[in-house]
Amino acid sequence: MLRIAAAVEALSLLVLLTNLATVHLDGVASLTGPIHGCAYLFVIIAAFRLPGLSRAARLSSLVPGIGGLLVLRGSP
Amino acid sequence: MWHFSHCRAARKAPTVVAVTKLLLAVHVLAAIIAIGPITVAASMFPAVMRRALADPPDPQAASWARLLHRICRVYAAVGVAVPVFGIATASSLGVLTDAWLLTSMALTAAAALLLILAVLPRQQALTEALAESTTPAGVTAAGSTTPAGAATRAGSAAPVETTAPAAPGAPLGRAIPRLAMFTGLFNLLWAIVTVLMIVRPGSTTGA
Secondary structure (H helix, E strand, C coil), X not given: CHHHHHHHHHHHHHHHHXXXXXXXXXXHHHHHXXXXXXXXXXXXXXXXXXXXXXXXXXXXXXXXXXXXXXHHHHCC | CHHHHHHHHHHHHHHHHHHHHHHHHXXXXXXXXXXXXXXXXXXXXXXXHHHHHCCCCCCCHHHHHHHHHHHHHHHHHHCXXXXXXXXXXXXXXXXXXXXXXXXXXXXXXXXXXXXHHHHHHHHHHHHHHHHHHHCCCCCHHHHHHHHHHHHHHHCCCHHHHCCHHHCCHHXXXXXXXXXXXXXXXXXXXXXXXXXXXXXXXXXXXXX
C-alpha cells in the first residue's frame, strides 16, 4: 500500500514538472494534480498508521514529492 | 502572438471538458466505493457489538466487529480521494466558491472530523475492550475469571465475584448508544452533502 502510494507520489510529481517544463497541457496538469494530491495524503496516512516506524520516518512522509520514498528508506 | 494564444484557448476547451468529466466520474466513483461501505459497516457495528456483549454472547460477533471496524478504517483512508477529486472537479468547473459547494465542504469536513475523532476511536476502544474481556475466558462459564482478577487487584475478591459477569459488559454497554448516535450523525451529514451535490441550490451550471 505504502509502496504503491510512494511510487505514484514521486511519479506523478515527475509528470507534473515535466509537463510544466515542456508542453504545458492543461489536461495533464488538472488530471495528474489530484492523483498526486491523493498519493501524498495516502502516504501520510499510511506512515502515521503503520506500526513500528520511527518518529523521524513518520514525519518524513510530510516532505512533498519524495516523502513516501523517504518513509520506505527509513522503515526497517 | 495574440492569434496563437487565441487558437490555443479555442483548441483547449474540449480537452478541459473531457478532463472535467473524468474528474467528476472519479469523484463520484470514489464517493460510492469508499463512503458507502463506511456508512453500512459503521451502522452495523453497534448492533454487532451488542450481540457480542449479550448474556449468551454470540461467538461470531467479536470477529464481525473487528471486520466492520477494519472496513471503516481502511475505507476512511480510501475516502481521502473523494474531497481531493471533488475540489479538482469544482476548480475545473469554476464553481469552487459557490455557496452550495462551500456548505458541502464544511459539512464534509465536519463528517470527516466526526469519523476520525469520534466514530473510529470509539469503535477501536470497544473492539479492544471486547478482546480483553473475552481472550482470557473461554466462554460464558469462564467469564467470571477476568472481573475476579480485576477485583483481587482492587482488594475485594469474594463479594464481587457473584455479580462479576455483568461487570465488563456494563461500561461497554453505555458506550454503544453513544457510538450509535455519532454514527447516525455521520450518516446524516453524508446524506445532506449528497443531496446538496444533486440539488445544488443557486447553481447555474445546469441540472
